[in-house]
Amino acid sequence: MxxxxxxxxxxxxxxxxxxxxxxxxxxxxxxxxxxEIYYTFSAGILDFYSHPTASYIEIMKWTEFCFK
The missing domain is CATH 1.20.5 (Single alpha-helices involved in coiled-coils or other helix-helix interfaces)
Incomplete structure (x- = not known):
């Protein structure tokens, strides 16, 4: 070798x-x-540009909806 x-x-x-x-x-x-299971989501899943004034709480509600 x-x-x-x-x-x-x-x-x-x-x-x-x-x-x-x-x-x-x-x-x-x-x-x-x-x-425990952790989920992540891509920024491309939700169209945040359609709701530029959305609060953090509203965005989290949408993410929870996406995972159901």
Whole structure:
């Protein structure tokens, strides 16, 4: 095995370890919240420009409606 192959192998192993660490951290976080579900929404789901004077409470009501 030449030096470049060893460097490439080392990089692959580091990437694998990094990916595993992200996965472990994500699972730890999910378990720490007792598997609660969180939803996010894109600004594109609701047309906020149609209601530029909408209050925060009104916007939250619309988001709750979107998730039902």
């Amino acid at each position: 030449n030096l470049l192959s060893l460097i490439h192998l080392g990089q692959l192993m580091m990437q694998f370890a990094f990916t595993n660490k992200i996965q472990e951290s994500t699972l730890d976080f999910i378990e720490s919240t007792n598997y």
